[in-house]
Amino acid sequence: MNPWLPDAAALSRPAYLSLAEQFAQAIQRGALATGERLLPQRQLADLLGLSLQTVSRAYEELGRRGLVAGQVGRGSFVLPAGAEPRAPYLAQRSREAVDLSILKPVTDQMHLDKMREGLGWLADNLPPPAALSFRVNSVLPAHHQVAANWLARGGIDVPPERIVITDGATPAITTAIMTAVPPGGTLAAPSLTHHLLFPLVRYLGLHLESLPLDDEGISPAGLDKLARRGNLHAVYLQPAGINPRAIVAGADHRAEIVAICRRHDLTIIENDMLNSIIVDRPPPYAALAPERVLHINGFTKTTLPGLRVAYLVVPERLATAASNRHLVTNWIATPVMVELLSHWILDGTISGLIDWQCKALAVRHRLAAELMSGLSVRTHPQALHLWVELPPNLAEDEFVTQAHKRGVAIASGRSFRPCDRPGGGAVRIALGAAGIDDLRRGLLLVRGMLNQTAEPMLPLI
Known part of the structure; x- marks a missing residue:
């Protein structure tokens, strides 16, 4: 059975929307099944006589509609009907993994004490x-x-x-x-x-x-x-x-x-x-x-x-x-x-909490600079996270899955893109989501994985 292909003769302007609509109708009637891989963008552009940009925008539109999802290094795949996006962070804390997946400020016992104190003030002054x-x-x-x-x-x-x-x-x-x-x-x-x-x-x-x-x-x-x-x-x-x-x-x-x-x-x-x-x-x-x-x-x-x-x-x-x-x-x-x-x-409590946060983040950025030295990392001295770019042979989702199995939860860069685009993958590592010792352990684990990527990783059983 020949795979379904769009009809170039039936395209109208704007071409990318017309192309996306053909895909959408094919998915709706089952001509493209859940999990099916779409043709690579450049290959489809050549087959239909369209520009790569037109096909890229059509795939982006399909992603926006929640009909397909792109996976860096693998392609774009048809999603199940009514599929909802996955959050880049763990839905709940894992006992087995250091959780560096969710973006949050650095906190300690002082913050809990401050909130309890504030709620006490509210009880007396509401x-x-x-x-x-x-x-x-x-x-x-x-x-x-x-x-x-x-x-x-x-x-x-x-x-x-x-x-x-x-x-x-x-x-x-x-x-x-x-x-x-x-x-x-x-x-x-x-x-x-x-x-x-x-x-x-x-x-x-x-x-x-x-x-x-x-x-x-x-x-x-x-x-x-x-x-x-x-x-x-x-x-x-x-x-x-x-x-x-x-x-x-x-x-x-x-x-x-x-x-x-x-x-x-x-x-x-x-x-x-x-x-x-x-x-x-x-x-x-x-x-x-x-x-x-x-x-x-x-x-x-x-x-x-x-x-x-x-x-x-x-x-x-x-x-x-x-x-x-x-x-x-x-x-x-x-x-x-x-x-x-x-x-x-x-x-003045808010100003004090912000000053505390700046100092706490400075400590964590110094640790990250030490442990992630030599890697391709983007950040800012007051940012709550690192953006770590992956080698070309690593797929983001696979790297995130393997990291979790080895004991650290991080966020896939794919979660922050409207569509599958060419270019290297990345992961986001939150600096405030865990205690300083767990952060050190998590960063060392990620660094170790990146240092072992001369060849693709084998899956853990």
């Missing part, structure tokens, strides 16, 4: 509306002013009414995307980005376009080229250390991106979850282009994971829309956590 009211305006007005004062320390001058307080980064990202991109619209993001972005965009029925990277983040030329095609509404950025490669984009690079977005009237969604922990960071996008930036500023990555509150700064023209989107998806941030955060900002 205002009635925080426990008894459903009305946003009766619970949060004073906290919006605290938020505005906090953001001003980072160079963002915004009136309190243009801040949406959310239960952490994920509700803020959801609200921002729903505000910036209309139904059926298109969002652009770096080719390495937030792992939750892909399923979120798919669930919202939006299109996701992948942008090429340079040494400071997205390529300005790539963004300009994509915007010139039309139908692009917004771009999602992680410009300060929280992105997979731990890059902090420079001031000139940011200014160039802003100029392109102004020229094409694009909205910028800026995920700045490391914000004040990044020493000497350039001005955020929200300070450079307040008229078009939705800025996300949070605390779970810089203080302690249980403090699930984030500030979403919105342009004046989008303030009502953002408030409405948050209202229908989350209604209101958890008042008791917002109360605790404001108290901690005012009494």
